[in-house]
Amino acid sequence: MRKANRIITILIFIFLYAPMAVLILASFNTGKDITQFEGFTFMRYVEVFQDRSLLTLLGNSLIISILSSAIATVFGTFSAVGIQRLGPKMRKTVMGLTNIPMTNPDIVTGISLSLLFVFVGSKMLGQRNSLTFWTLLIAHITFNLPYVILNVMPKLQQMDNSLVEAAMDLGCTPTQSFFKVTLPEIMPGIISGAIMSFTMSLDDFVISYFVTGLDFITLPVEIYNYTKKQLQPKIYAMFTMLFLLIFVLMVVMNLLQLRQEKADRARKGG
Amino acid sequence: MKKNKSVLLSAPYILWMVIFTLIPLCVVLYYALTDVETGAFSVKNMENLVLYLPAFWRSILYSLVSALICLVIGYPVAYYMAHCSPTAQKFLYMLVMLPMCMSFLLRTLAWVGLLQDTGIINNFLDMLGLPRLSLIRTPGAVILGMVYNYLPYMILPLYSIIVKIDHRLIEAAEDLGCNGVQVFARVVLPLSMPGILSGITMVFVPAVSTFYISNKLGSTDIVLIGDIIERQFKQGDNANMGAALSLLLMILVFVCTGIMNRFGGDEEGGVPV
Numbered sequence: 146m147r148k149a150n151r152i153i154t155i156l157i158f159i160f161l162y163a164p165m166a167v168l169i170l171a172s173f174n175t176g177k178d179i180t181q182f183e184g185f186t187f188m189r190y191v192e193v194f195q196d197r198s199l200l201t202l203l204g205n206s207l208i209i210s211i212l213s214s215a216i217a218t219v220f221g222t223f224s225a226v227g228i229q230r231l232g233p234k235m236r237k238t239v240m241g242l243t244n245i246p247m248t249n250p251d252i253v254t255g256i257s258l259s260l261l262f263v264f265v266g267s268k269m270l271g272q273r274n275s276l277t278f279w280t281l282l283i284a285h286i287t288f289n290l291p292y293v294i295l296n297v298m299p300k301l302q303q304m305d306n307s308l309v310e311a312a313m314d315l316g317c318t319p320t321q322s323f324f325k326v327t328l329p330e331i332m333p334g335i336i337s338g339a340i341m342s343f344t345m346s347l348d349d350f351v352i353s354y355f356v357t358g359l360d361f362i363t364l365p366v367e368i369y370n371y372t373k374k375q376l377q378p379k380i381y382a383m384f385t386m387l388f389l390l391i392f393v394l395m396v397v398m399n400l401l402q403l404r405q406e407k408a409d410r411a412r413k414g415g
Numbered sequence: 416m417k418k419n420k421s422v423l424l425s426a427p428y429i430l431w432m433v434i435f436t437l438i439p440l441c442v443v444l445y446y447a448l449t450d451v452e453t454g455a456f457s458v459k460n461m462e463n464l465v466l467y468l469p470a471f472w473r474s475i476l477y478s479l480v481s482a483l484i485c486l487v488i489g490y491p492v493a494y495y496m497a498h499c500s501p502t503a504q505k506f507l508y509m510l511v512m513l514p515m516c517m518s519f520l521l522r523t524l525a526w527v528g529l530l531q532d533t534g535i536i537n538n539f540l541d542m543l544g545l546p547r548l549s550l551i552r553t554p555g556a557v558i559l560g561m562v563y564n565y566l567p568y569m570i571l572p573l574y575s576i577i578v579k580i581d582h583r584l585i586e587a588a589e590d591l592g593c594n595g596v597q598v599f600a601r602v603v604l605p606l607s608m609p610g611i612l613s614g615i616t617m618v619f620v621p622a623v624s625t626f627y628i629s630n631k632l633g634s635t636d637i638v639l640i641g642d643i644i645e646r647q648f649k650q651g652d653n654a655n656m657g658a659a660l661s662l663l664l665m666i667l668v669f670v671c672t673g674i675m676n677r678f679g680g681d682e683e684g685g686v687p688v
Contacts, residue, residue: 150495164525179528227425242432250624253665257439287435395509
């Protein structure tokens with residue numbers, strides 16, 4: 146039984162990674178066609194760094210994802226503390242509200258926000274160009290917030306409230322007790338919320354596609370425009386580099402976590 | 416006193432979410448109920464929804480089939496992962512998550528390269544002297560694209576539930592005379608139900624609303640509801656009809672997830688993250 150599961154698991158991983166292997170291989174191809182490997186070259190990687198517009202697009206994506214996840218993390222953490230203190234009925238309503246962008250298909254979230262921006266921008270404010278950098282940022286913050294809330298809330302619920310009370314008894318103000326006791330305690334939730342919203346934001350195509358204007362375009366949206374025509378092979382080189390970057394980041398994060406756990410175990414054992 | 420103050424921290428959030436999730440949905444409703452040319456109140460868009468019912472049914476069918484395939488092939492993977500050493504579990508979890516972080520547009524495009532008539536698979540078959548297959552532009556290719564893209568959304572919630580199953584329950588069942596199949600059917604499977612339900616929801620929702628996968632891997636007569644909505648907004652310029660379609664799609668998704676949550680009895684909304 147276990148042997149059969151092992152074989153299925155291996156096959157599934159091949160299935161998951163084969164298309165990415167094709168893309169990585171295509172990044173070393175001298176030919177333009179993804180299906181014909183004509184010869185080996187590093188030229189595509191040089192082209193990426195020569196292409197100003199491609200680097201600008203990547204920069205745009207990074208600006209939006211870093212800004213939106215940072216804002217959502219701070220905003221979401223404070224909000225989670227507030228939600229935690231709400232009465233049960235109100236809390237349930239607010240969590241229902243939080244679940245709307247999580248449950249709604251991305252296409253509906255994107256369209257509803259774009260209609261709101263266009264409605265307010267053109268009908269109420271009379272602007273011609275109502276989709277800008279700011280509307281894109283608002284959209285990203287909006288779909289990032291629930292990830293932060295849903296990661297921080299469980300940590301807040303698990304936390305021992307007597308710790309906060311003890312801190313206050315020892316003379317902390319509520320603000321001090323938040324920063325000295327609550328914040329370190331819920332930090333793992335905050336970090337995973339931040340990482341999750343950053344990656345969601347970096348890779349988001351569907352919502353950005355509908356709320357993005359002409360003056361600020363992110364990489365996934367432009368890749369979509371590229372895929373309508375013949376794709377330039379340097380895109381594959383970019384994909385390969387991003388793949389490596391994310392792979393290394395994930396391995397490092399895993400190793401750090403393992404070391405942390407080992408340290409925790411040693412501390413508990415000793 | 417202190418309690419009241421920290422409650423206030425939730426006010427900006429509630430305001431933000433009302434402005435940027437609830438009000439936009441009202442705007443969608445407004446557009447759906449107005450005429451595209453005159454801007455006057457009209458139920459024309461709602462009536463025209465009937466024209467798009469075949470695309471709706473097709474989307475539902477394809478995404479349900481995809482979700483079931485994901486469950487059948489994802490379950491053994493999640494089960495295997497859950498019974499590895501903790502270090503291996505972490506590593507495998509990372510490997511399942513990694514594709515989710517990479518551009519799904521390019522990954523889908525790679526499938527075009529694999530499946531097309533002069534693609535990698537067909538070239539390979541040619542080399543072996545086998546006849547070429549027509550793989551792309553079929554319903555199967557669209558379902559394959561959905562399964563490929565959303566399989567991690569099935570594996571991860573399944574894994575996080577299976578890994579928590581108390582091993583003593585399985586031993587108890589074995590002691591009481593269950594064979595392997597019985598242990599699985601009577602203990603492991605019922606206990607993994609929450610993971611199964613959230614996995615199905617997490618595959619179904621993005622699959623039913625996709626437009627890129629069917630666009631690239633399907634033929635022109637395999638039109639899904641996501642394709643139609645995208646065209647209304649980006650090409651057809653009938654945003655009002657698109658709004659009506661989005662509204663129906665949203666209701667469909669909320670009804671489906673509602674049913675799933677009812678089965679699961681999960682109160683907090685159950686999105687495993």
